[in-house]
Each structure stands twice: as structure tokens, then as C-alpha cells.
Amino acid sequence: xxxxxxxxxxxxxxxxxxxxxxxxxxxxxxxxxxxxxxxxxxxxxxxxxxxxxxxxxxxxxxxxxxxxxxxxxxxxxxxxxxxxxxxxxxxxxxxxxxxxxxxxxxxxxxxxxxxxxxxxxxxxxxxxxxxxxxxxxxxxxxxxxxxxxxxxxxxxxxxxxxxxxxxxxxxxxxxxxxxxxxxxxxxxxxxxxxxxxxxxxxxxxxxxxxxxxxxxxxxxxxxxxxxxxxxxxxxxxxxxxxxxxxxxxxxxxxxxxxxxxxxxxxxxxxxxxxxxxxxxxxxxxxxxxxxxxxxxxxxxxxxxxxxxxxxxxxxxxxxxxxxxxxxxxxxxxxxxxxxxxxxxxxxxxxxxxxxxxxxxxxxxxxxxxxxxxxxxxxxxxxxxxxxxxxxxxxxxxxxxxxxxxxxxxxxxxxxxxxxxxxxxxxxxxxxxxxxx
Numbered sequence: 080x081x082x083x084x085x086x087x088x089x090x091x092x093x094x095x096x097x098x099x100x101x102x103x104x105x106x107x108x109x110x111x112x113x114x115x116x117x118x119x120x121x122x123x124x125x126x127x128x129x130x131x132x133x134x135x136x137x138x139x140x141x142x143x144x145x146x147x148x149x150x151x152x153x154x155x156x157x158x159x160x161x162x163x164x165x166x167x168x169x170x171x172x173x174x175x176x177x178x179x180x181x182x183x184x185x186x187x188x189x190x191x192x193x194x195x196x197x198x199x200x201x202x203x204x205x206x207x208x209x210x211x212x213x214x215x216x217x218x219x220x221x222x223x224x225x226x227x228x229x230x231x232x233x234x235x236x237x238x239x240x241x242x243x244x245x246x247x248x249x250x251x252x253x254x255x256x257x258x259x260x261x262x263x264x265x266x267x268x269x270x271x272x273x274x275x276x277x278x279x280x281x282x283x284x285x286x287x288x289x290x291x292x293x294x295x296x297x298x299x300x301x302x303x304x305x306x307x308x309x310x311x312x313x314x315x316x317x318x319x320x321x322x323x324x325x326x327x328x329x330x331x332x333x334x335x336x337x338x339x340x341x342x343x344x345x346x347x348x349x350x351x352x353x354x355x356x357x358x359x360x361x362x363x364x365x366x367x368x369x370x371x372x373x374x375x376x377x378x379x380x381x382x383x384x385x386x387x388x389x390x391x392x393x394x395x396x397x398x399x400x401x402x403x404x405x406x407x408x409x410x411x412x413x414x415x416x417x418x419x420x421x422x423x424x425x426x427x428x429x430x431x432x433x434x435x436x437x438x439x440x441x442x443x444x445x446x447x448x449x450x451x452x453x454x455x456x457x458x459x460x461x462x463x464x465x466x467x468x469x470x471x472x473x474x475x476x477x478x479x480x481x482x483x484x485x486x487x488x489x490x491x492x493x494x495x496x497x498x499x500x501x502x503x504x505x506x507x508x509x510x511x512x513x514x515x
Contacts, residue, residue: 080447080477081113081125082487084512089116089127091136094486094512096143097503101513103147105454108443110144111270111356112156117257123484128158128257134264141265154265157324158257159272160250160279162233162243165226167369173227174207178219187218229368229375235281236289246278247293247303251310258311258321268320268353271307275361275386276377279304280326283343285335286364297339301346308350322354322421323347327403330360330382337403341410348416355411356421356445357404360385376482387448388425389475396473398431400424405440421445427452427471429460451477451489454514486512 084094102110116122119129127133137156144154168177178184180203188194191214192206207218216224225232238244258269273279281287282303287294293303304323311321325343329335344355365380378387388396404422411418423445426432432444449456453469460468469491476490486505493510496502503512 080451080487081481083124083481083484084486085124085126087124089122089125090133091126091140094503095126095136096140097513099140100143100147102450102454103144103152105450105457106148106151107450107457108151109153109155109267112140112154112266114157114159114272115257117158117160117253128156128260129253131260134260137261137264137266145265153267155268155270155320155322156261156264156266157270157272158254158261159277160253161277162235162281164232164363164374165230166374167230167371168227169371170227171208175204177226177231178204178207178223180204183220184218191217229366232363232375235278235287236294238289238291244291247291247306250278250303251307254307255310255314258319259314262315262319268322269311269315270356271304271311271321271323273304274324274326274358276363279307283325283335283339284329285339286333297342301343304343305346305350308347308352312351317351320353322352322356324356324358326361327357327359327400327407329362330385331362331364334362334364334382337406340403341407344407344411344418345414345416348411348414348418352418354419354421354443355407356423357400357407357441358386358423359400359403361387378478378482386424387475387478388473390473391475396425397427398425398435401435401440408439408441419443423447425473427473429465448473448475448477451487451514452491486510488512489514 082098084092084098086092099110099112113126115126115128117129128137141154144152180200185198185203188203188206195202210218233243235243235246254271261269273283282293283300287300289295292299294300308321315321325340326335327340328337347355360382361377362382363375363377365382366375366377367379369375377383384392388399390396401422404420408420419442421443422435422441426444426446427449435441449471452471456468459465472491474490477487480487488510492514495511495515497504497511504510505512
């Protein structure tokens, strides 16, 4: 989970340390630190690992988790790359400022309104602003209409831009550098973020039709993820865990299927991936339209609901994604691979988790929202105190805070004992930042 507690420059803050210290006190087998950016570029209050200046804070984080868990908890960090996305603009700003005018716009406008022989930019923009939505659809291309309605968003297929075309040449080194820094900081391993709406998942996507050998068929879509894994492994060696978060399916029209995921999983296992953590959906393609001034959020449409199922869905959220996880694990075992598979998605109760393990649906239980609801649930299970577990309500209250880039908390505890001495509060003073 990204809790939005890093500094504006991406450094580990005291709030980040307190967040992971509290989880570590529950002594889970492992903690995966939130998606952490590998590029040395401003990314707001998102943790970063793209430069040695971030090492001191990351080392402190490792030390805090080791101490709080008594050395019991293994610590991983998830490393991520993402492409540019802009907030949804006002109609006035987009048409009057952001839209790059082209000859095609002028020609289309002439079919609708009278224009001077050589219309100045001011005239063109004024005429665009006067058009209704139907007329705009005649003038703007699909990507421009999307930028107006949702905010501009880069894709891995935008190879007309040099920085997108060169991603295959750049990303293996960036991921390898980040993994080496994670090792230097004392982490036990890294989780490569190959899931959801981000760069590496977009290379794996069936929608990736790049024509440079890094898209199209399954082999082309796998090429960069395998090259990244090879670069990382070459840098950190074989005594440092390297796994990935990947999708069982994209849950969007024309997206990757479960059969694709089984193929990818076998390829990753053959290439030496140490574990596969399976997620599902979470794409931009079916996200709800954001309000003006907000950015599209890839967990608001059907694929997002598949990723983080809630009690508001058509089916109960408990273990909803287990069939896909089991199918991937079965494909691996059938081909002789013993790579551990992590499953997640509403795994919040002992009976459910234990049944999934005993029936061979997965090898490890992943639980983000349940851990947020009760960081001590692991200890309570071990001690036979299940009745005392504070169980997640799966209303996705936490996700709503994430969507607004507010400090993430849980509705079950964020207003509890706020006045107690030493309790850290959110920036608006309304919620406590650490579970009781």
C-alpha cells in the first residue's frame, strides 16, 4: 500500500518509519514496502530509490522493522516505474492553452465555421472554445479528446516520443540500480512491479503493439520484463530475493488473459524469479472520469474493483481472486516449477487463508487491507485469539484516501484515542496515522 507518508522529495520520513514499525510489531512473515520510484525525478510524497541520497532513510527503515519484529519479519521493497499522467484540465485551459494546434485542426474547423485565410492562433483557439461537444469530436483526434475528458496520459506505445521509444534501453539499468541500492540498504529482496497500470505491466499487456520487438506477440511483450529481471539478477546475485507482482488478467476489453498470465509466469519461473505475487486488474482503460483538477485513478472501474474487491461489488470480496491464482500455480507445477505463488484479495480470515494453503491454491498469503485494519492479526492468529481480530470491512475507505493522495488510514481505528499523548495525526488533524 502507498500510504503517502514520504517527504515531498521522496525521502523516508518519521511517519513512514512509524507506519512500518507498527506493522512489524505484529510479526508478519514478510513486509513489502510500498511502490517506490526508481527514477531520480520529482514524484511528490512517493518513496524513491533512484539515487544513493535515499539510502540513509531506507537503512533506517530496515533497522526499525528488524527491531520491531525481533528479527522475525523479512523485508522487501517494491520498485516501480510509471509514465506521465496529467490532471483533467478545464475545457478553457485545454483548448485555450494545452492543445497543440495542427494543420488538421484548421482544416476540420473550416468545415464547421468561417475562418480567415491565415487564422492566427488566438482566432483558432476562440473558435475551438465556441464549439459544442459534437463539433469537437469532428476536430480533435481520440487521444486529444481523452486528454480533454480525462487528462493526458502517456502509453508505452507512444514510440513517436524519444523518451518512450528508449524505455527498453533505459529501464533494465534503472531497475538494476534500484535493486542494488535496496541490497545496500539491507532489504532481503525486491519485488519488481509488473502489475496494474504502470510501465512494466503495460509492456506485458495485450494492448502493447509496439513494432520494435518489445510488443505484439507474447514473446515481444515478455522481452523487456525478462531483460529487466536479468539486469537485476546480474547486479544483486542469487543470494538476494527477486520476485515480481504481476496480473492474472487485466479485466479490460482487449486486455491480457489468464492464459497470457500462465505463459508469463512460466517464463518468469524459468528465468529464475524467486516468487510471483499475483494481482488482478487495476487499469486506466476503464477508470471513471475524474473531476476537473484530479487525475484518473486506475482502481475506479471494473478492473479496479477486481483488483481491490469490496463489499459494494456484485460478489463478496473474500478470496474472490483465488481461482486465477490457483490456475497460475497449477500451470507452474504442471511444468515442474516450484516457484512460490503469493495470492491476495480479501484474504482476511484464518479459515479462508488456511483452506487456500491446504488445497494448494497458493503458497503464501498476501493481506494488505486486513493488515491495515489490524497489524496484530498475525500474532492473534498464532495465539488462538481470533475473536479479538479487528477484521477489515472491505469498504475501501483506505483506497478512497489513496485516490486523493491523502495519508492512508483505516476507518476502524483512525479516530480512536486521537487525544492520547504522543499520537501522530494526519496533516488535517482529523485522523491518527498509526493503528492503536
